[in-house]
Amino acid sequence: MPQPLHHSALLTDLYELTMAAAYFETKFDANASFELFIRSLPPQRGFLIAAGLEQTLEYLESLHFEDSDIAFLRRNPVFAHISSDFFDYLAEFRFTGEVWAIPEGTPVFPEEPLVRVAAPMIEAQVVETFLLSSITFQTMIASKAARVVAAAQGRAVVEFGTRRAHGPEAGVLAARAAVIGGCQGTSNVEAGQRFDIPTFGTQAHSFVMAYGEEEESFREFQQLFPEHGVLLVDTYDTLAAIDKIIHSGLRPRSIRIDSGDLVELSRESRLRLDRAGLTGTQIFASGDLDEFVIADLLARGAQIDGFGVGTALATSKDAPTLSGVYKLVDVDTGDGPSCRAKLSDEKATYPCRKQVFRVTDPDGNYREDLIARETEDYFNAHQLLTCVMRGGRRLKASPSVHQIQERARAELLRLPEAHRRLHNPDKYPVSFSRELQSQLAEMRQRFTSVGRQ
Amino acid sequence: MPQPLHHSALLTDLYELTMAAAYFETKFDANASFELFIRSLPPQRGFLIAAGLEQTLEYLESLHFEDSDIAFLRRNPVFAHISSDFFDYLAEFRFTGEVWAIPEGTPVFPEEPLVRVAAPMIEAQVVETFLLSSITFQTMIASKAARVVAAAQGRAVVEFGTRRAHGPEAGVLAARAAVIGGCQGTSNVEAGQRFDIPTFGTQAHSFVMAYGEEEESFREFQQLFPEHGVLLVDTYDTLAAIDKIIHSGLRPRSIRIDSGDLVELSRESRLRLDRAGLTGTQIFASGDLDEFVIADLLARGAQIDGFGVGTALATSKDAPTLSGVYKLVDVDTGDGPSCRAKLSDEKATYPCRKQVFRVTDPDGNYREDLIARETEDYFNAHQLLTCVMRGGRRLKASPSVHQIQERARAELLRLPEAHRRLHNPDKYPVSFSRELQSQLAEMRQRFTSVGRQ
Numbered sequence: 001m002p003q004p005l006h007h008s009a010l011l012t013d014l015y016e017l018t019m020a021a022a023y024f025e026t027k028f029d030a031n032a033s034f035e036l037f038i039r040s041l042p043p044q045r046g047f048l049i050a051a052g053l054e055q056t057l058e059y060l061e062s063l064h065f066e067d068s069d070i071a072f073l074r075r076n077p078v079f080a081h082i083s084s085d086f087f088d089y090l091a092e093f094r095f096t097g098e099v100w101a102i103p104e105g106t107p108v109f110p111e112e113p114l115v116r117v118a119a120p121m122i123e124a125q126v127v128e129t130f131l132l133s134s135i136t137f138q139t140m141i142a143s144k145a146a147r148v149v150a151a152a153q154g155r156a157v158v159e160f161g162t163r164r165a166h167g168p169e170a171g172v173l174a175a176r177a178a179v180i181g182g183c184q185g186t187s188n189v190e191a192g193q194r195f196d197i198p199t200f201g202t203q204a205h206s207f208v209m210a211y212g213e214e215e216e217s218f219r220e221f222q223q224l225f226p227e228h229g230v231l232l233v234d235t236y237d238t239l240a241a242i243d244k245i246i247h248s249g250l251r252p253r254s255i256r257i258d259s260g261d262l263v264e265l266s267r268e269s270r271l272r273l274d275r276a277g278l279t280g281t282q283i284f285a286s287g288d289l290d291e292f293v294i295a296d297l298l299a300r301g302a303q304i305d306g307f308g309v310g311t312a313l314a315t316s317k318d319a320p321t322l323s324g325v326y327k328l329v330d331v332d333t334g335d336g337p338s339c340r341a342k343l344s345d346e347k348a349t350y351p352c353r354k355q356v357f358r359v360t361d362p363d364g365n366y367r368e369d370l371i372a373r374e375t376e377d378y379f380n381a382h383q384l385l386t387c388v389m390r391g392g393r394r395l396k397a398s399p400s401v402h403q404i405q406e407r408a409r410a411e412l413l414r415l416p417e418a419h420r421r422l423h424n425p426d427k428y429p430v431s432f433s434r435e436l437q438s439q440l441a442e443m444r445q446r447f448t449s450v451g452r453q
Numbered sequence: 454m455p456q457p458l459h460h461s462a463l464l465t466d467l468y469e470l471t472m473a474a475a476y477f478e479t480k481f482d483a484n485a486s487f488e489l490f491i492r493s494l495p496p497q498r499g500f501l502i503a504a505g506l507e508q509t510l511e512y513l514e515s516l517h518f519e520d521s522d523i524a525f526l527r528r529n530p531v532f533a534h535i536s537s538d539f540f541d542y543l544a545e546f547r548f549t550g551e552v553w554a555i556p557e558g559t560p561v562f563p564e565e566p567l568v569r570v571a572a573p574m575i576e577a578q579v580v581e582t583f584l585l586s587s588i589t590f591q592t593m594i595a596s597k598a599a600r601v602v603a604a605a606q607g608r609a610v611v612e613f614g615t616r617r618a619h620g621p622e623a624g625v626l627a628a629r630a631a632v633i634g635g636c637q638g639t640s641n642v643e644a645g646q647r648f649d650i651p652t653f654g655t656q657a658h659s660f661v662m663a664y665g666e667e668e669e670s671f672r673e674f675q676q677l678f679p680e681h682g683v684l685l686v687d688t689y690d691t692l693a694a695i696d697k698i699i700h701s702g703l704r705p706r707s708i709r710i711d712s713g714d715l716v717e718l719s720r721e722s723r724l725r726l727d728r729a730g731l732t733g734t735q736i737f738a739s740g741d742l743d744e745f746v747i748a749d750l751l752a753r754g755a756q757i758d759g760f761g762v763g764t765a766l767a768t769s770k771d772a773p774t775l776s777g778v779y780k781l782v783d784v785d786t787g788d789g790p791s792c793r794a795k796l797s798d799e800k801a802t803y804p805c806r807k808q809v810f811r812v813t814d815p816d817g818n819y820r821e822d823l824i825a826r827e828t829e830d831y832f833n834a835h836q837l838l839t840c841v842m843r844g845g846r847r848l849k850a851s852p853s854v855h856q857i858q859e860r861a862r863a864e865l866l867r868l869p870e871a872h873r874r875l876h877n878p879d880k881y882p883v884s885f886s887r888e889l890q891s892q893l894a895e896m897r898q899r900f901t902s903v904g905r906q
Binding site: 078 | 627645
């Protein structure tokens with residue numbers, strides 16, 4: 001298996017490093033807890049699927065500054081007044097903290113901490129940028145994939161989006177997240193290699209065009225890939241191409257239609273294929289698909305066995321960002337943790353380390369979630385956050401992407417259908433415990449009076 | 454300088470490799486030309502800024518299959534009927550072709566080829582996926598950045614979006630593209646190192662919250678970063694924080710407001726700072742900004758000297774994809790190039806290798822573009838595509854990001870303002886030459902009659 005991509009410790013925002021320098025220089029010797037959560041759901045979403053933890057843990061385990069990184073930072077005038085001791089510290093820097101997280105593949109909701117980092121302040125701070133971009137991106141894509149897969153009602157969905165992803169590496173990560181969300185596989189071969197997930201491919205229009213005759217391109221391809229061949233039929237004239245396949249006596253595993261009226265073309269193609277005895281040849285569709293288009297195609301009677309979904313899936317096109325934040329919730333300078341919170345009006349956050357308690361009904365269906373202090377206990381509710389890293393080392397081997405996909409599939413069945421609707425899903429009930437609410441009220445009172453003095 | 458990230462040759466769609474196998478096995482010995490272009494502009498856009506070529510050329514120069522890549526492919530059952538010779542070929546595979554491209558930083562429009570690859574068919578085909586995701590992503594972000602920078606009317610714009618980018622690597626590439634589009638710098642330190650672009654940082658709310666007293670956090674930070682300190686004032690109460698700064702006798706280079714009514718808060722902050730003699734302290738704003746919000750803030754009299762723009766910029770949130778495609782335009786099996794085109798109704802493309810001719814008025818302002826065959830010539834029009842790689846090697850050293858930014862700035866001034874408006878810009882005139890039109894018509898006739906036979 002290939003190594004995970006090494007990411008430089010410099011892959012962070014500069015302010016993480018200036019703050020680190022300030023903590024170091026002021027001998028701010030404290031442990032801190034930060035929680036990563038999503039502020040709110042994008043339009044039309046009723047749930048999210050947690051994803052991206054694996055890349056986060058890989059990063060934390062391997063995080064260090066190379067000599068060249070440190071030399072680069074020393075040259076930055078912003079650090080002109082920072083002592084050499086700080087850069088010596090960076091040379092030894094490792095992540096030694098503790099991580100609690102909700103397992104990948106779990107349905108989650110806004111304001112629920114997906115990851116909690118507890119570590120010496122500098123360590124907990126400098127990892128912010130990487131953690132946010134890893135967790136929010138994959139969570140966004142896994143959530144989108146779950147919607148697309150639901151719309152396909154049991155038909156295969158394959159992720160095809162690398163070419164429109166936000167750079168090549170985003171394509172690899174999107175493929176992983178899409179499989180977590182329920183896709184059968186991806187077209188991205190590196191994702192197949194790195195994450196041991198199935199890869200799929202068809203033909204491009206260029207292949208059909210390269211051979212002077214469409215029929216020749218079909219015949220050559222089918223001979224080389226007899227069990228896996230997918231013939232692309234819309235380069236010139238879709239139905240004429242179907243007829244050519246039939247008349248040539250080819251029996252492809254599948255044909256792909258990438259343009260045109262997919263309802264009409266798939267129905268007529270099915271008819272012609274069946275009439276010719278090619279009942280085993282499946283019809284695969286692609287071309288600007290998303291969950292809404294797929295639901296509409298199937299409602300209008302399209303005869304499609306599988307979908308290739310690219311752009312809309314790999315970029316979560318209708319909602320291409322999640323409002324992920326990473327907030328300080330307590331600081332411990334030696335005499336126990338002291339809660340912290342940001343109180344500015346429209347972006348206030350709850351203080352203190354939290355746990356998410358999921359309450360189910362007797363059949364195991366989700367009923368509601370309660371966000372409470374980690375020290376609280378709620379009889380019979382399932383605690384979603386578990387400790388996954390201590391002293392900077394993982395506590396156990398990570399699940400495979402296949403296992404994570406299976407978790408997501410099984411857990412989603414426990415989420416009532418009203419929260420899974422494609423359009424205007426019901427809001428899943430999530431509340432904060434009374435103890436957290438009174439902590440927030442207390443902090444508000446304390447800091448507002450300080451602020452106004 | 455750090456090495457560019459190595460990207461595996463497997464970072465491609467599986468069908469590129471199955472088609473490669475088919476070309477190899479059928480001894481399809483031809484050269485092919487592919488052109489990469491954007492089909493149409495996203496909403497509200499009047500132009501694009503070409504970007505991403507540098508990463509494309511790095512990739513092409515270093516492209517090769519590792520033994521482990523080949524072993525991985527051999528295990529894939531899709532290749533069961535492919536000969537061992539193909540895998541031996543992959544072990545020797547290098548990109549040996551020619552690349553023509555429009556320089557990064559050039560304003561471009563839909564349907565204009567940004568990159569043309571001419572190479573042995575397999576080489577030209579397998580690079581498709583990587584090229585599309587590199588060029589379309591950076592072009593999209595550079596174009597968005599140009600809009601945000603225009604809205605700021607000369608005030609500094611800094612890219613802050615890595616935490617919401619589509620994974621960490623997307624953040625690095627977004628930073629590069631944002632600087633090309635006119636941003637003064639980025640918060641992303643790795644981008645600073647890799648591309649030699651300026652980095653900026655401020656403070657996080659967590660820093661202010663970590664110290665028990667807001668004032669203490671300001672004092673400590675200001676002492677360590679006297680010339681570069683940016684104090685974040687909205688953690689508890691923005692105006693109270695301004696008063697604390699004034700009363701403490703601090704003279705920060707800048708303060709940052711991240712929430713609240715930015716018009717009101719910036720005006721009142723300016724007033725209080727000026728009254729206290731802190732006329733040199735700049736006001737920096739952030740928090741869900743984009744070109745429309747910035748234009749509105751300034752129109753309503755906000756007193757802001759610089760903007761940190763994150764999510765909306767690093768994801769091009771309002772238009773998070775570009776319709777980039779990579780199309781076969783000719784094939785040469787030894788007796789000269791033969792034009793090719795995809796003719797399916799709504800996605801037809803023009804055949805033959807093209808050149809983009811830019812026509813300017815006597816003052817040098819852009820008047821219109823003509824897409825023609827590369828063999829055509831138009832007196833006085835500027836040819837945008839130049840040869841940048843031959844035999845798989847770059848013909849000259851790449852420009853710096855700073856030089857590319859300067860090109861974009863200067864070129865945009867030549868684009869009439871009507872095409873640069875933030876809302877409903879006029880469509881820039883781009884047409885296809887008569888020769889290309891008749892080529893397309895001829896192919897349509899030929900292939901439709903073949904298809905219908």
